[in-house]
Amino acid sequence: SYALTQPPSVSVSPGQTASITCSGDKLGNKYVCWYQQKPGQSPLLVIYEDNKRPSGIPERFSGSNSGNTATLTISGTQAMDEADYYCQAWDSSTAVFGTGTKVTVL
């Protein structure tokens, strides 16, 4: 079955850039979206179709996807961005989530 792999954790200083990778076989041929989940909350869509931001999501969130890797980039990271982040893609009619990355803002 198709699998998406993310690093378990990423640490970033406030105001710096955080990059979260998501790896899967020929992932660049699929659309990827990203969800943010803060403790005790439901997931929130932050990027869809590789690089599009839903209404209300700050411009500091951006995405890219090529080859076998998709990347979520948080520019000028703020303390409020500390959360778990999950990538997601489709394999036929099955939704596949990444393993998740905990972003810590030090």
Added chain:
Amino acid sequence: EVQLVESGGGLVQPGGSLRLSCAASGFTFGSYALSWVRQIPGKGLEWVSSISGSGGSTYYADSVKGRFTISRDNSKNTLYLQMNSLRVEDTAVYYCAKYGSGSSNWFDPWGQGALVTVSS
């Protein structure tokens, strides 16, 4: 504003059954596919099942196929998940989520979740 509100979670013994409901508002219910996604506390997200807007097409993860049934009542703006032969490993928070659609699909928004605990 789009809202999804799950209900029906609780404690059930292994081998038992439970039905989750997801009441929707703020959008044309029958025009959108919906999904159930679960999360073991402290762990990652796992897609469970999806259903088309008409209800005519359904999809399941291998881990629940044959035990869970997704359905919807478009007259009541409600999504359901009938869970039978429950196992300890089905313990999780179950979220319903609306499909966004464009060139692909995504989940937006998500409900607040319903906790299902399978334990003797």
